[in-house]
Amino acid sequence: MSNIAGKAYAMNVVTPMKWYSVWFNKIIFWGVQLPMFTGFLKGLVTLSLIHYARWAIVSPRQFPRLDISQPQEDLKYHYMFFFSNFNGSWDQYVDSFNAAIPDGLNLFWHRNIKYPGSVPLQPFHSYITYNQVWTNHYYSAYPLASSNDVKSAKKVKDGLIAFADTSKDLPADDFLKNYNRLLVSLQNDLSQMEPTPIVSLSSEAVVNRRIERMRAG
Amino acid sequence: MSKRASAQGLTALTPIKNGVLDGYSYSTHTLKYLQEMPLNEHSLMAKVPNTYFSRFYVLNDVFYQGSPADEEHLKSKYLVFTSNFYGDLDDYLTAMWRSTNGEVRDIWQHCVAFDKVNDAGGFSRYLQQCKVRNQLFFVGANNEPLAEQLKALYLKQAFSRFVFEHQALASQGAAGAAKLQQAFREFIKTTEPANLEKPTWVAGACSEVVNDAVPVGSVADAVGRSSAKSGAGTKPQATKPGLDKAV
Numbered sequence: 001m002s003n004i005a006g007k008a009y010a011m012n013v014v015t016p017m018k019w020y021s022v023w024f025n026k027i028i029f030w031g032v033q034l035p036m037f038t039g040f041l042k043g044l045v046t047l048s049l050i051h052y053a054r055w056a057i058v059s060p061r062q063f064p065r066l067d068i069s070q071p072q073e074d075l076k077y078h079y080m081f082f083f084s085n086f087n088g089s090w091d092q093y094v095d096s097f098n099a100a101i102p103d104g105l106n107l108f109w110h111r112n113i114k115y116p117g118s119v120p121l122q123p124f125h126s127y128i129t130y131n132q133v134w135t136n137h138y139y140s141a142y143p144l145a146s147s148n149d150v151k152s153a154k155k156v157k158d159g160l161i162a163f164a165d166t167s168k169d170l171p172a173d174d175f176l177k178n179y180n181r182l183l184v185s186l187q188n189d190l191s192q193m194e195p196t197p198i199v200s201l202s203s204e205a206v207v208n209r210r211i212e213r214m215r216a217g
Numbered sequence: 218m219s220k221r222a223s224a225q226g227l228t229a230l231t232p233i234k235n236g237v238l239d240g241y242s243y244s245t246h247t248l249k250y251l252q253e254m255p256l257n258e259h260s261l262m263a264k265v266p267n268t269y270f271s272r273f274y275v276l277n278d279v280f281y282q283g284s285p286a287d288e289e290h291l292k293s294k295y296l297v298f299t300s301n302f303y304g305d306l307d308d309y310l311t312a313m314w315r316s317t318n319g320e321v322r323d324i325w326q327h328c329v330a331f332d333k334v335n336d337a338g339g340f341s342r343y344l345q346q347c348k349v350r351n352q353l354f355f356v357g358a359n360n361e362p363l364a365e366q367l368k369a370l371y372l373k374q375a376f377s378r379f380v381f382e383h384q385a386l387a388s389q390g391a392a393g394a395a396k397l398q399q400a401f402r403e404f405i406k407t408t409e410p411a412n413l414e415k416p417t418w419v420a421g422a423c424s425e426v427v428n429d430a431v432p433v434g435s436v437a438d439a440v441g442r443s444s445a446k447s448g449a450g451t452k453p454q455a456t457k458p459g460l461d462k463a464v
Contacts, residue, residue: 114283
């Protein structure tokens with residue numbers, strides 16, 4: 001089991017909240033998606049670590065009950081489920097989240113039981129660690145790529161297709177000038193993606209065995 | 218489930234049967250199956266079209282926060298499944314069943330009422346019954362179909378390499394410009410930027426696997442590329458036999 005798939009890390013957090021706080025959190029989550037408040041999420045966008053993240057609030061009755069043989073949950077609290085797919089280490093992510101949207105964290109986890117607040121950092125770290133659930137199977141379609149790689153790749157593809165179209169009949173000198181312009185426009189997007197620091201322990205082991213076999217014969 | 222443009226987020230909690238089978242609880246069987254599932258490009262989820270990220274975990278219980286909070290416990294364990302994907306939910310779940318030839322049955326086999334699921338439609342209805350609403354679904358990357366993303370990543374890698382390997386030509390006057398242009402034409406012909414099907418990255422691959430070719434960045438490719446003249450993204454022949462297999 002692993003929380004890691006290549007460069008992506010899966011974080012799962014489950015935290016209880018009192019029923020009378022839920023409406024406030026739901027309004028917050030709804031509100032930040034309105035056009036006038038999207039700037040609130042700007043911190044998350046700026047972070048650039050995150051592929052996808054979500055928050056779900058589940059009431060006691062919303063835990064699925066699919067058959068009468070299954071006992072009905074008898075819970076006092078609602079539960080907030082948080083899932084994130086991000087790049088970097090756990091510490092980098094939690095610290096960055098804390099630095100980018102400290103007020104946002106306090107709003108999103110408002111009135112969750114025993115939530116210590118985003119500042120100072122250590123109690124927040126402890127809270128997340130305590131309420132984190134380990135992933136048993138994690139899949140990423142592009143383990144070699146970070147969130148920034150995915151975004152920059154789109155720019156490279158679009159730029160390349162457009163350039164290939166416009167440059168095919170140019171004389172060589174004009175081609176070179178336009179080619180250089182293309183490189184300038186893509187200078188922040190061109191880079192080699194490598195399996196660093198460690199793509200996965202299992203694939204590292206496979207690569208090492210292949211190298212050993214190659215050396216042996 | 219929340220929609221945000223075309224990237225979607227599914228969150229599903231499926232109750233696992235209480236009780237034991239062959240001396241182990243159903244949740245333990247489920248946990249064991251998940252932990253032994255192949256990873257990366259060999260994962261079951263790699264077969265499911267348009268899956269960006271997905272995960273499974275078994276939620277054994279909720280966490281007691283300490284006094285004065287109340288201590289409480291779940292009466293069932295839950296298989297939690299989340300997926301970030303592109304497209305319509307029903308289409309996605311139907312494709313999930315079909316593309317895996319029903320292998321997903323093995324993941325959910327110990328869940329309550331799953332024995333009634335026998336086809337793609339039933340599977341989709343079952344999971345939609347178990348889904349919970351996302352209050353907020355944040356998309357930090359983009360909303361492209363997976364094929365677009367994989368092709369773009371392949372091109373980013375290939376073109377970055379091309380630029381590096383041909384940078385000297387830009388300072389060699391007219392002759393260099395002509396060679397660069399010719400090399401670029403070959404690059405475009407080889408990499409086919411507008412063709413999403415191939416060449417492109419293989420979904421889930423943790424090394425750079427381009428279709429069935431020798432993986433770029435592998436030892437075999439490094440050996441082969443040392444004598445290569447082309448800067449295109451496809452792979453030259455490996456110089457040693459037996460090494461031209463993807464990781």
